[in-house]
Amino acid sequence: MKNFALQVPELAGFWLLTILLQFPLQSFLFLNEDLILLPLERAVNFIMVAMILAELWTGFFALRKITRHQAKKFHLMQMRVRGSVGTGSVGNSSGTENT
Numbered sequence: 001m002k003n004f005a006l007q008v009p010e011l012a013g014f015w016l017l018t019i020l021l022q023f024p025l026q027s028f029l030f031l032n033e034d035l036i037l038l039p040l041e042r043a044v045n046f047i048m049v050a051m052i053l054a055e056l057w058t059g060f061f062a063l064r065k066i067t068r069h070q071a072k073k074f075h076l077m078q079m080r081v082r083g084s085v086g087t088g089s090v091g092n093s094s095g096t097e098n099t
Contacts, residue, residue, distance in 0.1 A: 015059040023052050
């Protein structure tokens with residue numbers, strides 16, 4: 001399994017390009033009634049819009065899951081750093097860890 005921690009910016013950029021460029025252009029081709037399209041073109045455009053919507057949906061939830069995981073990992077690392085620094089300090093004499 002690859003390290004997904006380093007792929008958050010790439011996934012976010014990919015998702016933004018899809019939502020800002022690809023989806024509006026493909027929707028225009030599918031929904032514009034003034035274009036003279038063959039039935040095959042309309043069917044292919046429908047499939048493409050459906051795939052883009054699925055991509056947006058799964059990309060959103062994947063991005064949300066990865067960022068939440070990274071935030072939890074960051075907070076755990078911060079707690080470990082505070083715990084290792086706080087064990088030898090004079091101010092933490094009670095033995096309880098600050099949260």
